[in-house]
Amino acid sequence: MASSSTTTTTTTSALSLSLAFALAVLLGTVQISHAARAFYIFGDSLVDSGNNNYLATTARADQPPYGIDFPSRRPTGRFSNGLNVPDIISEHIGSERVLPYLSPELDGEKLLIGANFASAGIGILNDTGIQFANIIRITKQLHYFVQYQQRLSFLIGEDETARLVNGALVLITLGGNDFVNNYYLVPYSVRSREFSLPDYIRYLISEYRKILIMLYELGARQVLVTGVGPLGCVPAELALRSRTGQCDPELQRVPDMYNPQLVQMISEVNAEIGSDVFVAVNAYRMHMDFISNPRQYGFVTSKIACCGQGPYNGIGLCTELSNLCPDRNIFAFWDAYHPTERANRIIVSEYMTGSVEYMNPMNLSTILALDSRT
Numbered sequence: 001m002a003s004s005s006t007t008t009t010t011t012t013s014a015l016s017l018s019l020a021f022a023l024a025v026l027l028g029t030v031q032i033s034h035a036a037r038a039f040y041i042f043g044d045s046l047v048d049s050g051n052n053n054y055l056a057t058t059a060r061a062d063q064p065p066y067g068i069d070f071p072s073r074r075p076t077g078r079f080s081n082g083l084n085v086p087d088i089i090s091e092h093i094g095s096e097r098v099l100p101y102l103s104p105e106l107d108g109e110k111l112l113i114g115a116n117f118a119s120a121g122i123g124i125l126n127d128t129g130i131q132f133a134n135i136i137r138i139t140k141q142l143h144y145f146v147q148y149q150q151r152l153s154f155l156i157g158e159d160e161t162a163r164l165v166n167g168a169l170v171l172i173t174l175g176g177n178d179f180v181n182n183y184y185l186v187p188y189s190v191r192s193r194e195f196s197l198p199d200y201i202r203y204l205i206s207e208y209r210k211i212l213i214m215l216y217e218l219g220a221r222q223v224l225v226t227g228v229g230p231l232g233c234v235p236a237e238l239a240l241r242s243r244t245g246q247c248d249p250e251l252q253r254v255p256d257m258y259n260p261q262l263v264q265m266i267s268e269v270n271a272e273i274g275s276d277v278f279v280a281v282n283a284y285r286m287h288m289d290f291i292s293n294p295r296q297y298g299f300v301t302s303k304i305a306c307c308g309q310g311p312y313n314g315i316g317l318c319t320e321l322s323n324l325c326p327d328r329n330i331f332a333f334w335d336a337y338h339p340t341e342r343a344n345r346i347i348v349s350e351y352m353t354g355s356v357e358y359m360n361p362m363n364l365s366t367i368l369a370l371d372s373r374t
């Protein structure tokens with residue numbers, strides 16, 4: 001963590017930057033309409049780019065070897081050896097990597113690039129991730145989105161802010177933790193005593209629907225919504241539940257039941273709105289392709305994490321004391337739950353050009369080709 005004097009310096013320079021930026025806006029030297037499309041990110045550790053570094057929580061990735069292949073070769077709070085999915089999407093948009101909302105650097109002109117509100121450990125439900133203490137739950141992330149828009153309005157005015165937000169790309173990735181860090185966290189968890197799995201999934205989908213409607217009401221118009229991945233195949237679950245290395249069938253029921261209901265809910269919401277605002281991302285298929293056929297994708301294994309310990313390197317956290325694979329490009333999983341940068345690149349290439357089975361009703365290259373500002 002930064003010392004208080006470093007923090008003060010950063011805050012002061014950020015302040016003078018935003019003053020300079022406000023002046024540029026007044027003088028009309030900032031060409032907002034020609035800026036690349038903004039990008040907003042909501043969700044959990046799959047898309048958190050470092051917000052949890054600023055919070056008192058145990059859900060963090062701010063120690064080596066996290067970030068070992070990041071351009072700076074340092075940990076940033078991303079749960080990856082290098083870039084995560086939002087970073088790679090930014091490359092495709094043609095803009096800078098989006099800063100975490102809590103970063104003091106996110107100010108002035110940087111606000112036009114977008115903001116990342118994601119926080120590792122969160123889920124659809126408020127009681128998901130309680131064991132991580134201080135994390136930014138989804139309603140708080142939406143509240144920060146309101147605050148962001150107020151800050152931006154102060155600099156460029158309400159109309160330009162609304163235009164930027166309406167034209168932006170939005171990514172929301174959550175739901176996995178509602179299973180692995182809630183329903184299945186311990187045997188006889190509160191939620192599993194309260195709900196059968198099908199009823200729990202119906203409840204999650206109805207809560208998720210409210211979250212998506214709020215995003216729409218806050219101005220989001222192009223929103224990628226990811227389903228849950230193959231939870232039973234991650235190294236953490238292989239270590240806990242699998243003797244043979246087969247994906248755990250109980251956890252694999254989750255994407256089986258949840259994802260089709262998510263797609264259905266999204267198409268109902270789009271029909272109500274009268275426009276394809278929400279796009280369902282089939283994270284399950286995108287991961288299963290390389291999990292079931294790792295060699296075809298250049299991986300030596302899709303079961304053993306690069307960083308960790310115990311069976312499949314799937315036990316505990318990835319730390320400086322863990323086993324670490326020398327070549328991250330031939331491993332699909334970086335730690336017990338999260339893909340390597342190389343796997344993230346394969347996933348994002350499916351976002352870009354996937355058929356309707358992967359991206360429903362349209363892929364990202366189609367979205368980026370639409371001129372949202374006309």
Ligand SMILES: *[C@@H]1O[C@H](CO)[C@@H](O)[C@H](O)[C@H]1NC(C)=O
Pocket residue numbers: 125126139207
């Ligand atoms: C979660 O907490 C927020 C903020 O306290 C509240 O507005 C919301 O209704 C809660 N959601 C559920 C499902 O209880």
Ligand SMILES: *[C@@H]1O[C@H](CO)[C@@H](O)[C@H](O)[C@H]1NC(C)=O
Pocket residue numbers: 352353354355356361362363365366
């Ligand atoms: C992207 O989606 C569009 C529309 O569904 C489709 O026509 C196109 O073939 C897809 N792109 C690729 C490269 O498959």
